[in-house]
Amino acid sequence: SATARNTFVANSLYSNAQDGIHVESPGPSNRFNANRASRSGRYGIFVLTTRSNLFRGNVIHKNFLNDGLKIENSAGCSFSNDVVATNNNGFVIVQSTNIRVEKLSSFSNNGQGLAFWGSVSPGSTLRSNALYNNRGDGVLIQMGARVCDVRGNRSYGNTGGGFILQNAVSNTVVGNIAANNGGDGMKLEGSRGSRFTNNTTASNSGPGLVVIAVTNSLFVKTTAFSNQNHGLLIFLNPVQGCSFISNSAYLNT
Numbered sequence: 001s002a003t004a005r006n007t008f009v010a011n012s013l014y015s016n017a018q019d020g021i022h023v024e025s026p027g028p029s030n031r032f033n034a035n036r037a038s039r040s041g042r043y044g045i046f047v048l049t050t051r052s053n054l055f056r057g058n059v060i061h062k063n064f065l066n067d068g069l070k071i072e073n074s075a076g077c078s079f080s081n082d083v084v085a086t087n088n089n090g091f092v093i094v095q096s097t098n099i100r101v102e103k104l105s106s107f108s109n110n111g112q113g114l115a116f117w118g119s120v121s122p123g124s125t126l127r128s129n130a131l132y133n134n135r136g137d138g139v140l141i142q143m144g145a146r147v148c149d150v151r152g153n154r155s156y157g158n159t160g161g162g163f164i165l166q167n168a169v170s171n172t173v174v175g176n177i178a179a180n181n182g183g184d185g186m187k188l189e190g191s192r193g194s195r196f197t198n199n200t201t202a203s204n205s206g207p208g209l210v211v212i213a214v215t216n217s218l219f220v221k222t223t224a225f226s227n228q229n230h231g232l233l234i235f236l237n238p239v240q241g242c243s244f245i246s247n248s249a250y251l252n253t
Contacts (some may be wrong), residue, residue, distance in 0.1 A: 001173040002175075003151040004029055004030065005028075005029045005030065006026055006030045006031070006078045006089050007030070007031045007033070007219075008021075008030070008031065008032045009031075009033045009034055009035070010033070010034045011034065011035045011036070012035075012036050012170065013035065013037045013038075013040070013044075013098060013128070014036070014037070014038045014039050014040075015039045015085070016039075016040050016041060017041040017078075018040065018041055018042050018045045018128045018204065019037075019040055019042050019043045019044070020037030020038070020040040020045060020060070020063070020149060021031070021037055021045045021046070021047050022043075022048075022215075023046065023047045023048065023050055023053065024046075024048045024049060024054045025026075025048070025050060025082065026050045027050055027212050028052035028053065028076075028114050028174070029052060030036065030050075030053045030054070030176075031053070031054045031055075031056070032045075032053070032054070032055045032056070032058060032219060033054075033055075033056045033057055033058070034056070034057045034058065034059075035058045035059075035109065035168075036058070036059045036060075036116075036166045036223040037058070037059075037061075038059075038060070038061050038063065039062050039063065039064075040060045040063045040065075040066075040105055040191045041065060042061040042063075042065065042066050043063065043066050043067055043068070043069070043070050043194065043215060044060035044061070044067075044068040044069055044084070044087060045060055045068070045070070046070050046072075046122075047069075047070065047071040047072070047074055047077065048071075048072050048073060048074070048222070048242070049072070049073045049074060050074045050077065051074060051076045051077070051098045052075070052076040052077065053077050053078075054077070054078050055077070055078065055079045055080070055082060056081055056082070057081045057082065057083045058078075058083070059083045060080070060082070060083065060084045060085075060087065061083070061084070061085045061086050061087065061134075061244070062086050062087070062186065063087040063088065064087065064088060064089070064110070064253050065088060065139070066088050067087060067089040067090070067092045068082050068084035068085070068087030068088075068089070068090055068091065068106075068109065069082065069087075069090070069091045069092070070091075070092045070094070071092075071093050071096055071099065072093075072094040072096065073093060073094070073095050073096060074096045074097075074099070074184070075096060075098055076081045076097070076098045076099075077096070077099055077196050078099075078100045079091075079099075079100065079101045079102070079104065080100075080101075080102045080103050080104075080206055080251065081102075081103045081104075082104050082105075083104075083105045083106075083142065084104070084105070084106045084109065085106070085107050085108050085155075085217070086108050086109065086125045087109045087110070087207070088109065088110050088111055089109055089110075089111040089112045089115060089135060089136070090106035090107075090109040090113045090114060090131070091104060091106055091110060091112075091113070091114045091115070091201075091204040092112070092115045092117065092191045093117070093124070094117045094118050095117075095148035096118075096124070097117035097122055097124065097174070098122070098123040098124060099122060099124040099125075099141070100124070100125045101114070101124075101126050101127070101129060102118070102125070102126075102128050103123070103127075103128050103129065104129040104130070104131075104134075104200050105129075105130050106130070106134065107130070107131070107133045107134065108133050108134065109134045109135065109136070110134075110135050110136075110162075111134065111135060111136040111141045111225075112136040112137050112138075112139075112144075112160075113131030113132070113134040113136070113137065113138045113139065113158060114126065114131055114136060114138070114139050114140070114157070115137075115139075115141075115221070116140070116141040116142070116145040116148060117143045117144075117145070118143050118145065119140060119142065120128070121149040122146055122148075123147055124145075124147075124148045124149070125148070125149045125151070126139065126148065126149070126150045126151070126153055126155075126191075127149070127151050127152055127153070127231045128151075128152045128153065129153045129154075130153070130154050131153065131154070131155045131156075131158065131208040132154070132155070132156045132158065133158065134158045134159065134160070135158075135159045136158065136159065136160045137155075137158060137160035137161045137162070137163075137164045137183070138153075138155025138156070138158045138160070138161070138162050138163065138178070138181065139153065139155055139162070139163045139164065139186070140158065140160075140164050140166075140194070141163075141164070141165045141166070141168045141171065142164070142165070142166040142167055142193070143166075143167060144167055144168070144169065144170060144172065145165075145169075145171070145231075146168060146170050147167035147169070147170050147171065147242045148171045148172070149171075149172045149174075150163065150171060150172065150173045150174070150176060151172070151174045151175055151176070152165065152174070153176045153177075153231075154176070154177045154178045154179075154190040155176070155177070155179075155181065156179040156180050156181065156230045157178070157179075157180050157181065158181045158182065159183075159185070160180075160181065160182060161181055161182075161183035161184040161185065161187055161204075161206065162176075162178025162179070162181045162183075162184070162185045162186055162204060163176070163178055163185075163186045163187070163199075164183075164184070164186075164187045164189075165188045165189070165191055165194065166190055166191070167189070167190045167191060168187045168188075168191045168194065169191060169192055169193055169194075170192070170193040171191075171194045171195075171196060171247065172194070172197075173186070173194065173195065173196045173199060174195075174197045174198055174199070175197070175198045175199065176199045176200075177199070177200045177201075177202075178199070178200070178201045178202075178208075179200075179201070179202045179203050179204065179222075180202075180203045180204065181205065181206075182192070182204075182205045182206075183204070183205060183206045184204060184207055184209075184210045184211060185201025185202070185206065185207065185208045185224065186201055186207075186208070186209045186210070187209075187210040187211075188195070188209075188210070188211050188212070188214050188217065189210070189211075189212040189213060189214070190212065190213045191213075191214050191215075191217065192214065192215040192216050193215075193216050193217060194198065194214070194217045194218075195199075195217065195218045195220075196209075196217070196218065196219045196220070197218070197219075197220045197221060198220070198221045198222075199221075199222050199223070200222075200223045200224075201222070201223070201224045201225075201227060202223075202224070202225050202226050202227065203225075203226045203227065204227045204228070205227075205228050206227065206228065206229060207222060207224075207227055207228075207229045207230040207232070207252070208222070208224025208227040208230070208231045208232060208234070208249060208252060209222050209224055209231070209232050210233045210235075210238075211232075211233070211234045211238055211239055211242070212235040212237065212244060213235070213238065213239070214239050215238070215239070215240045215241050215242070216240070216241040216242065217241075217242045217243075218242070218245070219242065219243065219244045219245070219247060220243075220245045220246055220247070221245075221247060221248075222247040222248070223247070223248045223250065224248070224249040224250075225248075225249070225250050225251045225253045226251045226252065227244045227253075228252070228253050229252070229253070230249075230252055231249025231250065232244070232247060232249050
């Protein structure tokens, strides 16, 4: 029978040639709490082909060669209050469904703070996470990722953009803050059916909100101020069937 209902608490895993923790094909309801994984030759924690496992309060750092935390081909897993720092990418989610990430701190990674990659990601939630001082984007959602709920996150001080969605479908982006990033505050490109509401972009080196080749999407109450280049930048190649309602842009250069 499958491995299930086990608890892994306060383990220290460091300087391993492969992964610090490798979770593959277990049964449901395993818990991973307050573990520390660092200086791994591959991933700090790698979750592969699993479902309904819980991760809370883990610290994954200094995995310089690869991602700190990676989940792939999995479903129904929950991550909360984890810290990923000084890795290659911070947290990467690939071809997975119904993943919940909340109160994550992802900072000082060499690449992305938090990335969704792959066409199978419906029902996933990113909520109340802090993504800062990464050398890539704070949040990157691409390669067909769809039906994600991105809500109440803060992305700031990253070398790249704050929230970048490319070739993503029917995502909801609500109440997020993108500030002091080296690229665009928020960007939606090559996408359809998304909803952006009550987001704030400020003091980014690129435009506050960039919309490129987007169809049938809604943008409501975006506040963009003190960004460079533009407040709202719309590339009509094409942008079709979109609604822009009650947005504010001011003091952009």
